[in-house]
Structures are given as C-alpha cells and as structure tokens.
Amino acid sequence: MKWFYNLKTAVKLLLAFSVLGIMVLITGLAGIKQLGEMNNRLNDMYQNHFLAIKPLIETTDIFNQSRNEIRKLYTGSASERSLTIKALRDDMTAAGKKLEEFKNTELSAESQEQLRVLETALDSYKQTVDEIIQMAAANPNNQLLQLLNDVNGVYSQGRDDTVAVLDKLIDINASEAQRAEQAGKEAFASGRELVYWIIAAVVAVTIVMGIFLSSIISRPLRKIGGAVKQAAEGDLEIVSGISTKDEIGVLANAVDVMILNLRKVVDSVLHSAESLVTTSQQISAASGEIAGSDSNQAELSGQSVSITDKGKEVVNSSINSMNDVCGHMAELEKDSLVIGGIVEVIEDIADRSNLLALSAAIEAARAGEQGRGFAVVADEVRKLAESSSSAVKEITGMIKGIQENIHLAVITVQQSVTYAHKTAESFGEIQKMVSASEAKATKETAAASEKMTATAQALAQMADELQKSVSIFKIDRNEGTGRESE
Numbered sequence: 001m002k003w004f005y006n007l008k009t010a011v012k013l014l015l016a017f018s019v020l021g022i023m024v025l026i027t028g029l030a031g032i033k034q035l036g037e038m039n040n041r042l043n044d045m046y047q048n049h050f051l052a053i054k055p056l057i058e059t060t061d062i063f064n065q066s067r068n069e070i071r072k073l074y075t076g077s078a079s080e081r082s083l084t085i086k087a088l089r090d091d092m093t094a095a096g097k098k099l100e101e102f103k104n105t106e107l108s109a110e111s112q113e114q115l116r117v118l119e120t121a122l123d124s125y126k127q128t129v130d131e132i133i134q135m136a137a138a139n140p141n142n143q144l145l146q147l148l149n150d151v152n153g154v155y156s157q158g159r160d161d162t163v164a165v166l167d168k169l170i171d172i173n174a175s176e177a178q179r180a181e182q183a184g185k186e187a188f189a190s191g192r193e194l195v196y197w198i199i200a201a202v203v204a205v206t207i208v209m210g211i212f213l214s215s216i217i218s219r220p221l222r223k224i225g226g227a228v229k230q231a232a233e234g235d236l237e238i239v240s241g242i243s244t245k246d247e248i249g250v251l252a253n254a255v256d257v258m259i260l261n262l263r264k265v266v267d268s269v270l271h272s273a274e275s276l277v278t279t280s281q282q283i284s285a286a287s288g289e290i291a292g293s294d295s296n297q298a299e300l301s302g303q304s305v306s307i308t309d310k311g312k313e314v315v316n317s318s319i320n321s322m323n324d325v326c327g328h329m330a331e332l333e334k335d336s337l338v339i340g341g342i343v344e345v346i347e348d349i350a351d352r353s354n355l356l357a358l359s360a361a362i363e364a365a366r367a368g369e370q371g372r373g374f375a376v377v378a379d380e381v382r383k384l385a386e387s388s389s390s391a392v393k394e395i396t397g398m399i400k401g402i403q404e405n406i407h408l409a410v411i412t413v414q415q416s417v418t419y420a421h422k423t424a425e426s427f428g429e430i431q432k433m434v435s436a437s438e439a440k441a442t443k444e445t446a447a448a449s450e451k452m453t454a455t456a457q458a459l460a461q462m463a464d465e466l467q468k469s470v471s472i473f474k475i476d477r478n479e480g481t482g483r484e485s486e
Helices: 002-006 011-075 078-103 109-140 141-232 247-367 372-472
Strands: none
Touching: 011 078, 011 109, 011 141, 078 109, 109 141, 141 247
C-alpha cells in the first residue's frame, strides 16, 4: 500500500475517478444487458407468440369462410359454383400457408405436439373439402344437397376438430405470451434490482474512496499544519514525519527541513547569547583593570610634568643670558655705526681736501712762477688727502667688516634667542601636552572604561534579550529529527 501513498496526488485522483468511471461503465453495461434481455423477451413474445397467434386466428377465419362457401355450392347457380370452388381451393391453400407461417415461429413442445394434431386434422379436413368440391363439380344442386348431407357429419367433425386444435394452439400461445410477459416483468424487476445493487455499490465505493482519498490527503496536511502551528508557538521539537513521495510528502519534507534549520538557528542564537554573556563579563573585568591602572598613569604623567618644568627653567635662564649678550651686541653695533659716521666725515674731509688741493694746483698753474710755492703746498695737501682717503678706506673696510660680523653675531644671537624662545615654547607646549595628555589620558581612559562598561552592559542586555527572544522556542539540543506531529 506504500506505493499508493507515494503516487502523485493527480495520479491518485485519476485512479479514483478511473475506478468510478469503470463502476459507472459496469452499471451502464448491466443496465444495457438487462434492457437487451427485456428486449429479447419482448421480441420473443411478439415474434413467437403474438405473431404466431395471428396465422392461427386467420386460419380459423379461413375455416369459417370455407363453411359459408360450402353452403353457396348448393344454393348458387352453376357459374357461381365454379367461383365458389375456386374460393374453397384458395382457402385451403391459404390455410396451408398460414400453417407454414405458424410452423416457422419458435414453438414450445406443447405447441409442436398440438401442431402435429392440427396438421392431421387439417389434412383430414382438406380431403373432406376436396370430396365436396368433386361432388359439386359432378352433380347438380338437387343431388348435391343429398350428397352433402351424407358427408356433412364427417365434414363438420373434421372442421370442429381442426378449429378446436386451432383454439387450443391460440390458448397455448396466449398462455406462453402471458408467461413471456411475466418473464419480462421478472427480468425487469431483477435487472432493476441488479442496477440498484450496482448503484448502491458504486455509491458505497465512491463514499469509501472519497473518505480514503480525503483521509490520505487531509491527514498529512493536518500533520503539516500541526507542525507549522507548533513551530509558530515556539515548539521546534515537532516535525510532520511524512515520508511519502507525492506533492504533500515533498511539502512535508520541506516544512521538516525548515523546522530543523530554524532549530539550528535558534540553537546557534542561544550559543551566541551565552558567548555574549561571557564576553560582556570579560569586558567588565578588563574595564576594571583599566580603571585600576589609571593611578599609575597619573603618577608617570606627574613625573613627566616635573621634568618638563625643570627643562623649561633651564631654557628660560639661557634665554635671559642670550638676551643680555644680544643687548651688548646691539650697543656694540650702535658704536660701530657711530664710528662709521665719523669715518664718513673723515672720508668727506679727505675728499674735500683733495678737491681743494686740485683747485690750488689749478690756481698755482694759473699764477705761474708766483704760485709755485702754493703748488707745492697744494701738492702736499693732495698727498695728505690721498693718504687720509686711503686710511679712511682701510678703516671703513675694517669697520664694515666689524659691522658685518657684529650684525651676523647679532643675527645669530637673535636666532639663538628665537630658538631658545621656541625651545621654551616647545617645553611649554610639551608641559601643556603632557598635562593635557595626562588629563586626556585620564579622561579617555575613564571614558573608555565607561564605554567598555556601557558596552559590556549593552552586550549583557542584548544577550538577555536574545535569550528571552529565543526562550519561546522549545528545542531539544540532542541529535535527532524531533517528535512527529499528531
């Protein structure tokens, strides 16, 4: 029976309707068979009884007609007699034909026995009629009547016997027709009863098959629905447990796989929640350790600030000394500038002296002999001016060199002061940075510690929420496929 459950639903329905179709076909064929049997009985009743009675009745009519024609033989004229004789002969021929029609029907044993009696009586009757015809043809009316009276007893007896047999055959066939009718009624009743039984069987099989099909379709669907409902309520231990190969089995297998996968997911979430709890505890412990190390970091930062302060004091002292040197160098530079001014005055005097000597030489040249002494003086003055100018140039060069060196020294001292100031500023910045670093490190450490603590609390809360979320699911962590849905 397992093979039937594994069939596709469409094949199951097709088989069910095929069975119903076959049963309806059987019902139709049974009805047709009964109708055929009823038709055969009705046909037998008509062909072998009603049609058989007809020639018998017609034969009886022929005998009655022949009796009237025999009367005409001795009452009619000679011309009428010949017509009457011909009519009698035709009647006998017709009676023979009707008897043949009767013989061609299906006769019962009783009818066949009476048929033989009828044939004997009919032959005897025909002989009597032939004798009467011969008498009528050979004798006039007055003699014919006497002759007919002589054979009348034999004729009447033969006719009566024949008619009696015909009546008996008619009664037999009428009785057989009644029996055929009764048999037809019985066949109809039995056929109707058979059809009723077949219809009842078809209805019963249809009901049983409908219940069976609805059961094999609805029962697994109820199992699947129960498993899905239990899963929706959080019980992931229930599976459908259906292993058929039809569409419902495929659906059930998919639902079972879904529930098993959901069970794995929930189990994984539970493990993750437990891991989160452990992690949050570890983070809380680590934040405690970090908070404990804040005091050590503060002490180290204090030492750094102290060393920075001492370095800043040394740099400030150097800056003060450099400022003093820079002041003296500035005064020296001022003095060299004053000397430079004096040298410029001397250089100007030398230039003027040189011009004056040049002018005196020109004037002496103009004066001629009288101005020769003046020219000597002018020449001496010119030489003196040139010597002064050379000395001034040398002094000027030396002073300029001194000024340049003083200026470079001043610049160097100023740069040193600048560097010292920058160094002091750097020490100040270092001190500020150390202090800021100390405060920031303390603040950041505290903030990190608080953040880690908050994170640990959030993780713990998330783990708790996860555990609460999955706590509605009921799973068995042992290996297995779960309990089957009822």
